[in-house]
Amino acid sequence: MDIKVGKAAIAEASEKLSNWGRWGKEDQIGTLNFVTPDHVARAAKLVKKGKVFGMGIPLDSNGPQSGLFGGRWNPIHTMLATGTDAIAGRQDEINRMRYADDAINMPVQAATHWDSLGHVFYIDKMYNGHDAKNVDSRGVHRLGIEHTRDRMVGRGVLLDVARFKGVDSLDDGYAISNDELDAVAKKQGVTIQEGDFVIIRTGHMERCIKNKAWGGYAGGDAPGVKFENCYWSHDKKIAAICSDTWGVEVRPNEGPEVAQPWHWVVIPAMGLTMGEIFYVKELAEDCAADKVYEFMFAGPPLVITGGTGSPINPLAIK
Amino acid sequence: MDIKVGKAAIAEASEKLSNWGRWGKEDQIGTLNFVTPDHVARAAKLVKKGKVFGMGIPLDSNGPQSGLFGGRWNPIHTMLATGTDAIAGRQDEINRMRYADDAINMPVQAATHWDSLGHVFYIDKMYNGHDAKNVDSRGVHRLGIEHTRDRMVGRGVLLDVARFKGVDSLDDGYAISNDELDAVAKKQGVTIQEGDFVIIRTGHMERCIKNKAWGGYAGGDAPGVKFENCYWSHDKKIAAICSDTWGVEVRPNEGPEVAQPWHWVVIPAMGLTMGEIFYVKELAEDCAADKVYEFMFAGPPLVITGGTGSPINPLAIK
Amino acid sequence: MDIKVGKAAIAEASEKLSNWGRWGKEDQIGTLNFVTPDHVARAAKLVKKGKVFGMGIPLDSNGPQSGLFGGRWNPIHTMLATGTDAIAGRQDEINRMRYADDAINMPVQAATHWDSLGHVFYIDKMYNGHDAKNVDSRGVHRLGIEHTRDRMVGRGVLLDVARFKGVDSLDDGYAISNDELDAVAKKQGVTIQEGDFVIIRTGHMERCIKNKAWGGYAGGDAPGVKFENCYWSHDKKIAAICSDTWGVEVRPNEGPEVAQPWHWVVIPAMGLTMGEIFYVKELAEDCAADKVYEFMFAGPPLVITGGTGSPINPLAIK
């Protein structure tokens, strides 16, 4: 496709690709509706080896946030009870069981996560026509992540663009076209189907891990899909799109007019679920080895009432 | 079994049921080792209807904590960006995408969660002989939940004790014997197998939800398994034991000598994974309806580095 | 005064008592402008005995919040390093100094605190005509507490209404009139002057402490000033008004039409600084004993950038 990316292109795509009302006025989960029980049952049949891949990155102070985006911080993990307390005899009176306990404090999108459909607005509206004012300081009162508690299961497909290109990692700014996604799928011998959870590997995260430096990973430049991907995702009727980058789409943005133009369309117009900061190294190596790029996917969100998303550790099961 | 519950019984069970060294000196996951890839592959075959049950409770300020245990608090959810900001034009300069963002702050065991093997000590030792001082204010440096990132998948079995007894909920203090668990399984037509994720339904949580009051749920009295369950769990070689209560075992404790005696044994001696505060109402109704009490279980923890556990939304897939 | 409290009365008072522009268009501190260096110097002369009273309540999980107001929680205090870690030898490699460290997480108005002028709006405006949209998810961008960093010093005066009435505590719902405040001052032999920090004692907090139960203290019913107090505070040109209750004004509210009507006027129209949840038991006893109800007041806020207020431990120095 040849799209001049900017506000006009966003307006056009928003209209053409709108899923508002497609699953009813009260729908809160958008493209996850593409996944039927039958899809889930068939996805389970993809499990052959019984091999499980956890795609969540570690949640700790060494996380990817470096202050670039929206005041996010890395996970803060604090202890409420410790083994050192226990052996010092500090617990024997109050809690006769000797134990450790702890807490975690993090932006829900600071590490591997789902975006809920309440995460992005177009002008003053959310997906399905809900007013953006339904998201206030007390939470996401429409389209929160809690509505997806039992919907993040289905067929997963890895599209390993980096391996297709023969590189360890695509460069920041590398824009993945729809044609290229199709070529990758074809090369891998896999077909994208309705209701799929599509995971795109760019190698970006692995580059950061190898360099022992997240650098500008979260909030900065990255390889990713072109704006035109919104048409591809719509046509394929996928349930969700995920990647090993912080925001799926290419950065710097295509064109100076708007930041993250693809986001403007896929969440508020289409209701497309998005997964970000997925760790896929081991999964990708396994797929390259056995040539099987489809698998059962299970990525349950935490049931955060009114959440714009959830930290997750999604599983690929082959 | 007829056990006089107290320190002597704990010492005896700790010795008899010890799994220290069973899976090597470096093992960090205990009974999860019972789950092999073959178990995972067979578990996937249990998926017939494609029906998914999310067993995580909502994470919000209405959670079960009421100050009874260890300074835990209910999840605190705060917004970092809102739709009201967006429509007031507050984001247009800095973040040209209009969006919402948020954070969550919670004890990892405040709601539905896994315990890691670093959660409970016996005297000055953790599972597999690790020194309890490996758990300090900077985290759980041995046996943290991160080691289980890709291990929480397998066959799940629901043992619906409340339904077996013909009640909506067992009373607080009701102690479930090993014989009763066997009777429930027999009545349900299901056999507990090596590597199973066993989920016990007492109805306690449903009672709280019905009463719109968590009361002393977290940290207080509850129905649950007797101390002797450690022998049962060991004999059955189960991977994990879970329930709809805050601590699996019966409260008030059996005998005045120690608090939570079953915990003293199953985590540090056996390395048994424990899941607590599971929401099983819908799953249980479905099992009662189709008489199928086994299913694929997928409960990935967040990869909290050095965590004593993780908040989760575990899935049963039938 | 005889005021029918409601929206009309608020509108009238907002117009009559407005200080918008009084100290310039850029003013951010309102009535604190009444305090001049000369006032500070004279306040210091009130120090005779060298006796200091800390008026902050303890910040811990036993605080006054019980979920009644706006999702506030009691202070959460967590340790980052402990003595038990130290004696277990956990710090000797990394931090050769043996130490303890900790963190605090709290709503700024959860305990003893100042309100900043950015805390309350009238319709869509803040004090001095600033648009309410200047307060978004990233903070209070006008009228934040940081502007008062060096302004919370001057003459303090205690008006001990409870003692005047001969009771330990005024009842919830007891409404303090302007005449009564004047009578208290007269009885105490003290004159309210321009630039004063006026502290009203109702005994409410002491009642809660005595009962070992905060009950509905924060967010609930309370003794306090009548709506007409906005006229009194304006006429007296006081710098700030403080009390031992959570919100200074009487609750239940006078009239059903609006909640906390006095707040609607004193902050946005007048720019009056307000101090709440002040612990004054010992100060009041001392004043009753030596008959001196005036003192030096020093209540520095934390310099919370964009804060709606600050937790404090304000001092009365006699």
Place this chain on the structure above:
Amino acid sequence: MDIKVGKAAIAEASEKLSNWGRWGKEDQIGTLNFVTPDHVARAAKLVKKGKVFGMGIPLDSNGPQSGLFGGRWNPIHTMLATGTDAIAGRQDEINRMRYADDAINMPVQAATHWDSLGHVFYIDKMYNGHDAKNVDSRGVHRLGIEHTRDRMVGRGVLLDVARFKGVDSLDDGYAISNDELDAVAKKQGVTIQEGDFVIIRTGHMERCIKNKAWGGYAGGDAPGVKFENCYWSHDKKIAAICSDTWGVEVRPNEGPEVAQPWHWVVIPAMGLTMGEIFYVKELAEDCAADKVYEFMFAGPPLVITGGTGSPINPLAIK
């Protein structure tokens, strides 16, 4: 003095300078005992101009922490209610008053702060002989900052070492001797007296602010007092020592054997209160202008139960 700084010097100083038992076995505030009501009354007389200086730095995400020390983070400020919510009509039903609210989450020593006497241990003991195990995951159960709630008032003296040396800032690693402190006092025409709150200006913070980069300020190298200062502080019977650096003493440390050797002595042996990260630019300019280096000091801590310290905004009043 000519001290070979290391463990032997620490042991010697700890013995010679010990204040254990000096103010009774139950004492929890150490050198703050030097401040009597008479000192407070005389300090108030130093107020001449009525000029107030707030010495707290802003609490926000641009704070001095950069991950160097102990897992500390910069203050996290989140909103619980906003003006954008208000004007979007989100509060009109629930809280009929339109308002903003917020919370702060920070290590107590992340910015301008007091150390409590529970902050540093010597071997396994705290000040006054308390066992270090009194500081566990639930807080500082002896010597917490709450004991100082009404004790942080007295005579303040600025020792402007940077101005004395004719530089904007002393270099990192510059070690201030006792003789130099005496020379500064003499040059300034001020005498250090029993019970003083001594504030040392190195210019370090101003250098960071000027460079718009905190760099390694918190936890890194810095100008500061030599180890021998423990003798000086003891001889002078000062109440507290404060500076515009993160840790008062010089860094890199004198000698390779121990980190922060001065801390090992002044807190656990002497019970000396310490103030860090004080902003003194404006105070120092005023003192240089009017040649008056003494003032009333009022630096109330928050009453953090069991705190290792408290964030503060201490005041100098001239």
